[in-house]
Amino acid sequence: MQRLTVQRQAILDLINASNRHWDADEVARALVDAGAPIGIATVYRGLAALESFGLIDSIQLADKKRYERADKAHHDHMICTNCGHIEEFSHDTIETLQQAAAAKKGFKLTGHQLVMFGFCKKCTQGLDA
């Protein structure tokens, strides 16, 4: 990425201004709504470029990739399979034990992704009622 164009700046600002996990289409629609229309291909390229520079983070879900602010500490995600809510969490010991597990297999870790599925607090209450 040689140029942080207005389009890419708009993507970055949008993501930095929220705690959401955005997919490409949501980003495009939000920018259109904000009066800054942008081509969907540009969104995809912009997201990839911004991520490669560490300006945003992403999680690869089953169907699509979602992007979020990079100025948060590393964390993993719990996803409610009922309402789609994404809860963040971090657990230092889990991280450490992952390193240990990798070392045991002679694996040189470069990254990981832990996704937990289930029912969020709100949906669990709904099911009980």
Added chain:
Amino acid sequence: MQRLTVQRQAILDLINASNRHWDADEVARALVDAGAPIGIATVYRGLAALESFGLIDSIQLADKKRYERADKAHHDHMICTNCGHIEEFSHDTIETLQQAAAAKKGFKLTGHQLVMFGFCKKCTQGLDA
């Protein structure tokens, strides 16, 4: 799944006879090679049906879903980003801590997927050489 048809039995036998993590296309090709041609749509449906009955397991990777035998204890995966090798591991403490992390957020866990990325033993040696 009301019927364990010959096609589905063939898929199940194929997967149970190996330790590989198969994608749909690999299954179809293997069965064709084994003299038991099968439609690709039937493979997809068969895999989904077998999984829903707990006869096989799956992991959802970024690009595609891969299936494996279900008669192994629960485990997670390390994937070599250089050669594609998939290493399996399990860590009881990590599992326990995941439960704890979920409980802390009021989340009722139904499943999880931990994928670690990096370089396998073999590829790490190759890089050093």
Added chain:
DNA sequence: GTCGTAATGATAACCATTATCACTATCATG
């Protein structure tokens, strides 16, 4: 055997993502 229905398989459709390509914006240099 007949009927109801699950499963098959060829193929179309779907959908997120990537590639293509003509065009535009930006920057360095003469």
Added chain:
DNA sequence: CATGATAGTGATAATGGTTATCATTACGAC
């Protein structure tokens, strides 16, 4: 300025894994 050189844009085609459609076939119950 003018001129390139080239990174980026955006409309759109293409890709690839997966799912839907639908006519046909295989099973099982009666």
